[in-house]
Amino acid sequence: MTPIPETNPPTEVRMAEIVFPNHTNHMGTLFGGQALAWMDKAAFLAAARYSRRTVVTARSDQVDFKLPIRVGQMVETIGRVVRVGRSSMTVEVELVTEDLHSGERKLCTKGTFVMIALDAEGQPTTVPALPRQD
Template sequence: MNAADTTVPPTEVRMAEIVFPNHTNHMGTLFGGQALAWMDKAAFLAAARYSRRTVVTARSDQVDFKLPIRVGQMVETIGRVVRVGRSSMHVEVELVTEDLLSGARQLCTKGTFVMIALDAEGHPTGVPVLPLPRD
């Protein structure tokens, strides 16, 4: 079986960004709003990729800013569909920094977003059942 033949929808997306000065506050750390925008984008992509539907953000649950993200760091944004309802998908999103010279990685921010799948008329519509993890 090749990748195009898979019947299990992908549940994860990964994006990489570099933090530039225009992304930061006066302390040289990433604006919270910028972090949330990257996280919402990853949640959108993960949910749309999983459901193969148009999706919208219904809610962002607790977002924990654990460590500051600084100018010059690479940020990997990882979104994973972790639970589904009839039309909703809970997407866990992490921001992980990586020092490009040393390779050191740290989890800096984590949160959950609830995305809703929509049909062509903009009404909530069903999504596939989340497959059980394989052993």
């Protein structure tokens, strides 16, 4: 198979999950900790994929739980690299539910994560600048 050359590093990751009872509280809605774990994973993947480096979470900011996520719903977790510093990447993450029967989608949770790229010795290292959006 011939590799596909990358012109610009990818800035987005999408993951899908189904909410099972073991992901929920006594009210049948997604545990906040589970939502944060999925969000951190998407932030990690988006930043690592963009930088092609090992990355770690430095900070999570302003996570807003707008709507409950219920057992049986599909959840799409979308992580987008939106800002880049010398070694840091800011990743916006959204949890969007989708009703598998009707196709109705709703933004339920949104947050921002700051990820740091590391070199082979575990020290912060530079990452490429974001491509210009004209």
